[in-house]
Amino acid sequence: MLEVDRLSRAFGGVYAARDVSLAVADGELRGVIGPNGAGKSTLFTMISGHLHPHSGRITLDGQHIDRLPPHRRAQLGIAIVFQGARIFPGMSVLANVAVGATARTRAGAASAVLRLPRHRREERQIFAAAYEALAQVGLADWADRDAEQLPLGQQRRLQLARALTAQPKLLLLDEPASGLRANERRDLAQLIRQLHRGGMTIMLIEHDVSMVTSLADRITVLDLGEVIADGTPDEIRRNPRVISAYLGKGAAA
Incomplete structure (x- = not known):
């Protein structure tokens, strides 16, 4: 459904995203994790059209959309839930x-x-x-x-x-559980799981790694604007670069 090809965006000479590539299948729930400043939200705002990349391509169902404004992308089926309740x-x-x-x-x-x-x-x-x-x-x-x-x-x-x-075909969720209590996070995770089981394609940014690994089919890990790993939750838990950059030494245990 979605293909991101070598997407880059810099602010004042500092890259928020550098040559980011990923492909999301129809009906997939893709988790996106990484430390603060890794470029996760920048990636989502480029996919939704609220920020244009300096280079690279975004393709939705075979159509190049990287130069379309946000409302046109919404009409094509991209919906985003921004971080923080609006x-x-x-x-x-x-x-x-x-x-x-x-x-x-x-x-x-x-x-x-x-x-x-x-x-x-x-x-x-x-x-x-x-x-x-x-x-x-x-x-x-x-x-x-x-x-x-x-x-x-x-x-x-x-x-x-x-x-x-x-009625989106691709739903982008940018840290929807931020600031919620434990029981609220569980309820939200169950709701996201229901939407996914209903066939919706979802991309999810979350700092709660356990929440992401329990929901996602695949996970993309960003660090300093670059993709450092991409795989199943089990593969990500055991990836040495991810453990070093983000999860911590005890995560592989």
């Missing part, structure tokens, strides 16, 4: 989630302003999709509440539901 204040949980379906709209601005039948029909479809996504993440009972009232763990689920309304 909530639109003064809006209900349902309205916050419905925002994620804007990439699917076709009626146009004039139709919206004039409240034409096509716009009203599309609006009903969007809110139906948003409610379905809320049910999928276990937040249907919270639909009419003020989104700002949600606890952090529920806000992360809201973010995930917002991404799901776009």
Whole structure:
């Protein structure tokens, strides 16, 4: 589904990503790990289009997308959940989630302003999709509440539901469990596992190595902007370069 070929990006002469290459199969859950500053989030923002690479290619289902803007990539099926909960204040949980379906709209601005039948029909479809996504993440009972009232763990689920309304073929999760309590992390991991089992292709950045190894089919390890390992969770646990750079000497035990 996704192919990243020798992707590079530098900031002030310092490489955040250098010749990063990886391929993600349809239906795969790919973990991406590495120390702070390894280039993980930079990789995700280049895939989603919020940051352009200085060199390299990104291909989605055989189509080169590395020069497309974020909204075009969203229309092609890429959704990203950024690190940290982003909530639109003064809006209900349902309205916050419905925002994620804007990439699917076709009626146009004039139709919206004039409240034409096509716009009203599309609006009903969007809110139906948003409610379905809320049910999928276990937040249907919270639909009419003020989104700002949600606890952090529920806000992360809201973010995930917002991404799901776009019906993505590739879901990018950038540290979704950051700041969550142990029980919230377990619940989130189970939700991600359910989405994966449903056939969704997912890329996951997480500092919680045990969470990633329990979920991922394969793991890519970055260090100083470069790929230092790529393999199954078992292979990654035993890789000497990964142990030295990231996991620590006791990790192979």
